[in-house]
Amino acid sequence: MADKDRTLLTQLQTLFNAVPVELPRDKIDTLSVPADRLIEAIIFLKHKAEPHFEMLFDLSAIDEAKRGGGLTVFYHLLSLSGNTDLRLKVSLPEEAPVLPSVCTAWPAANWYERELYDMFGIHIDGHPNLKRILMPEYWEGHPLRKTHPNRATEMPPYQLPEARYRAIMESYRAEDYREPGMSDEEMLLNIGPTHPGTHGLLRLVVRLLGEEIRDVNPDIGFHHRGAEKMAERQTYHSYIPYTDRIDYLAGIQNELPYVLAVEQLAGITVPPRAEVIRVMLCELFRVASHLVWIASYAHDTGALAPPFYAFREREYLFDVMELITGGRMHPNFFRIGGVALDLPEGWYEALQGFLKRMPAAIDDYQALLADNPVFRARTRGIGVLSAAEAIDWGVSGPNLRACGPAWDLRKKRPYSGYQHYEFEIPTATEGDALARTEVRLEEIRQSLRIVEQAMQNMPPGPVLSAEARYAFPRKEATLQDIETLIHHFIAVGRGMSFPAGESLFVTEAPKGMNGYFVVSDGSEHPYRLRIRTPSFPHIQALKLLAHGHLVGDLIPILGSIDYVLADVDR
Amino acid sequence: MSLTQWLLTLASIGLVLLGLLLIGAIMSYGERRILALLQDRLGPNRAGPFGLLQPVADILKLVSKEAFVPPFADRMVYTVAPIIVPMTALLSFAVVPVSEDGWLADLNIALLYVLALSSLRVYGIMLGGWASNSKYSLLGGLRSAAQMISYELPMGLALVGVVMLSGSFSLREIVAAQELPFIVLQPLGFIIFLVSGIAETNRLPFDLPEAENELAAGYNTEYGGIKFAFFYLGEYLGVLLIAALVTVLFLGGWHGPWLPGVVWFALKTLALILLFFWLRTSLPRLRYDQLMDLGWKLMLPAALFNLLITAVLGLFWMKG
Numbered sequence: 001m002a003d004k005d006r007t008l009l010t011q012l013q014t015l016f017n018a019v020p021v022e023l024p025r026d027k028i029d030t031l032s033v034p035a036d037r038l039i040e041a042i043i044f045l046k047h048k049a050e051p052h053f054e055m056l057f058d059l060s061a062i063d064e065a066k067r068g069g070g071l072t073v074f075y076h077l078l079s080l081s082g083n084t085d086l087r088l089k090v091s092l093p094e095e096a097p098v099l100p101s102v103c104t105a106w107p108a109a110n111w112y113e114r115e116l117y118d119m120f121g122i123h124i125d126g127h128p129n130l131k132r133i134l135m136p137e138y139w140e141g142h143p144l145r146k147t148h149p150n151r152a153t154e155m156p157p158y159q160l161p162e163a164r165y166r167a168i169m170e171s172y173r174a175e176d177y178r179e180p181g182m183s184d185e186e187m188l189l190n191i192g193p194t195h196p197g198t199h200g201l202l203r204l205v206v207r208l209l210g211e212e213i214r215d216v217n218p219d220i221g222f223h224h225r226g227a228e229k230m231a232e233r234q235t236y237h238s239y240i241p242y243t244d245r246i247d248y249l250a251g252i253q254n255e256l257p258y259v260l261a262v263e264q265l266a267g268i269t270v271p272p273r274a275e276v277i278r279v280m281l282c283e284l285f286r287v288a289s290h291l292v293w294i295a296s297y298a299h300d301t302g303a304l305a306p307p308f309y310a311f312r313e314r315e316y317l318f319d320v321m322e323l324i325t326g327g328r329m330h331p332n333f334f335r336i337g338g339v340a341l342d343l344p345e346g347w348y349e350a351l352q353g354f355l356k357r358m359p360a361a362i363d364d365y366q367a368l369l370a371d372n373p374v375f376r377a378r379t380r381g382i383g384v385l386s387a388a389e390a391i392d393w394g395v396s397g398p399n400l401r402a403c404g405p406a407w408d409l410r411k412k413r414p415y416s417g418y419q420h421y422e423f424e425i426p427t428a429t430e431g432d433a434l435a436r437t438e439v440r441l442e443e444i445r446q447s448l449r450i451v452e453q454a455m456q457n458m459p460p461g462p463v464l465s466a467e468a469r470y471a472f473p474r475k476e477a478t479l480q481d482i483e484t485l486i487h488h489f490i491a492v493g494r495g496m497s498f499p500a501g502e503s504l505f506v507t508e509a510p511k512g513m514n515g516y517f518v519v520s521d522g523s524e525h526p527y528r529l530r531i532r533t534p535s536f537p538h539i540q541a542l543k544l545l546a547h548g549h550l551v552g553d554l555i556p557i558l559g560s561i562d563y564v565l566a567d568v569d570r
Numbered sequence: 571m572s573l574t575q576w577l578l579t580l581a582s583i584g585l586v587l588l589g590l591l592l593i594g595a596i597m598s599y600g601e602r603r604i605l606a607l608l609q610d611r612l613g614p615n616r617a618g619p620f621g622l623l624q625p626v627a628d629i630l631k632l633v634s635k636e637a638f639v640p641p642f643a644d645r646m647v648y649t650v651a652p653i654i655v656p657m658t659a660l661l662s663f664a665v666v667p668v669s670e671d672g673w674l675a676d677l678n679i680a681l682l683y684v685l686a687l688s689s690l691r692v693y694g695i696m697l698g699g700w701a702s703n704s705k706y707s708l709l710g711g712l713r714s715a716a717q718m719i720s721y722e723l724p725m726g727l728a729l730v731g732v733v734m735l736s737g738s739f740s741l742r743e744i745v746a747a748q749e750l751p752f753i754v755l756q757p758l759g760f761i762i763f764l765v766s767g768i769a770e771t772n773r774l775p776f777d778l779p780e781a782e783n784e785l786a787a788g789y790n791t792e793y794g795g796i797k798f799a800f801f802y803l804g805e806y807l808g809v810l811l812i813a814a815l816v817t818v819l820f821l822g823g824w825h826g827p828w829l830p831g832v833v834w835f836a837l838k839t840l841a842l843i844l845l846f847f848w849l850r851t852s853l854p855r856l857r858y859d860q861l862m863d864l865g866w867k868l869m870l871p872a873a874l875f876n877l878l879i880t881a882v883l884g885l886f887w888m889k890g
Contacts, residue, residue, distance in 0.1 A: 189706075211709065304850060377860055551709070552778070
């Protein structure tokens, strides 16, 4: 890292009593800050430090019960101007932990702090609305604490007496609209959890004046599956299929940051052929994800035909995907150290067939959506986001690029060999729903360019690292000699232990920056796995996007930010 | 009138009603198959040959559902509202001349009668939305009311041009006056009437009262079973009516070479119905305020302009 950062670190140490934490394995500067100096340090870093750290990328905690007690809260700050990261850590006691709120610095912190409270029971001082976010209001305990049971079988049998049932049902009641302070003409409309416009289980409590939106309060958590908790009882390899299902429309795109984070932790290098295969499949999944977005977004605006066209193209893509990986939406194809299998015979022709039909299909979408006067009238000028607001709210991916900044990690921090490909980063300046549409349509074209280059330049060689400690032995070899068979048996059954350390890897997923933060204590299971998904802050920003628009705009705005509820709730 | 005459009249009314209901049912099947074709899928093809019995299955299903009234709804209005919608459409057909000598009633104010009934139709939708006492339905009902008011004016004004040219309110005489179809003489009036017609029938891109993506199903969110079927039927009859009216008023009705008048009428109407289906699959929905803007700021002035032009030109040409 540059000297500039060193001066920043010394500044932080002298000004805020920060203490550098032993370097984790991801080379991100990490400092421990006392809780009472946190706010000052945050404000300093956001506004005065050189470079500015404009974005709160992630905020979560680690229960240190098995590593010396207490809780560690980490703030992951991102500097877009300096293209660098900083991690602040705050140690808290296990009993009655209290933390000051940073909502004043970043509105995005609101939900992250609620998640802290929900998952770890950390009380946030000065938080405007400290309620559970992912778990239901009546949940007992804080799931990501190590004391919380990991499986339902570890819990006592579930009881639901009548009175408790009534209390639970009552907790879903939207506050009465005749509450004092609200004028009589306002109406509270409850959209969802099941509603045709929400693409999944999402509840929006909308305050309306006529058809004008005064306020939107998204209620999430209906799709929460405890993916982070589950990781703590999976081996490093057996967790890969779970990642597929985080953003289930972008399957393999979730595997990538996870395996990259683990590879970074263990210092594994991936053979070049595996890297190219990874990039190729990832870009194909970006296309698949964007196709579903086209379909659902078109449907949101009331267009009936484009969804079918987009799903048809996606079906052709999945045929190719099935040929290569054996899976469709959730291929479970990447391995730590490479990929599961080499490319099958006939992959080139199959993929070529798909690539041939795509340009015409994209032109169709362009004609049906972005060039359609009714669609343009519907989406122009709604859900406008300025670049500064977007960064403040933690918005990333195409949503951020539609407001101006050409922030794409594939260009800014090339991983898996993205620096070898020629492609452009489409941006727009309007920041409205139409701009997001145009950016995504162009992104499909660019992704196809990358796929084509990957196809042409597929290097020969192995597809899995030979690093025997961390990568599975070859299946063919297990059928030949007993040593490898035993290793394979143990590696699969018991798992492989990875070196202790902390490793974050962020990739550019179709929906934005997707980060997996792996904390290892040297055992076969992740000690803590933090998944920072792009959709979580995006849905939070809906409040800002929808304000003042008509209720008829709400669903197109929601559609234009391209989220997946599983990606929000994990 | 003698008893035989009464019986004959009743029988013919019954036949026409049955025929119209049948056409409505076939349209629902036709629309689903044609939409499917345009969207690269098959559509209903299980019930009977080519799925032709699908409407029968649909009706049987809807009829056999429990006649449920939500406890919070206004029972009376909730029950009456769905009946109004198909009823107004059915009544309008009484004055539609399908051929030179094929009509039920030749009212001398037929056009006004049709417009009046189409205004009544909105009550069905609005009251349905209101009586359901649900927020989605209420918003749908309100939208519907605003939409109808905005589109009734340009619709009526567009027709004045036709009336001027033919000198009559009787639909039969209007058709008779069309040696040259009025679409040639009144191109602007044709477009305004067609667009208003689509808006009147609540079809895409003007299906805001329904708008399933934002309002779930709008005014009919709380409806099920046979009451829902009435709304559904009303929509298809509305499409049929608007298509028939456009044929009568602008496309020359039964006029056409070689084929008998009824066939020409049917062909023209069918083509317009297909246009309705095609629009539905191709276009996104407009936003509420855009819909209002279109109605008041574009269609209304255009209709007035059309009226002015027609009047001025008519003054010179039709002197003799």
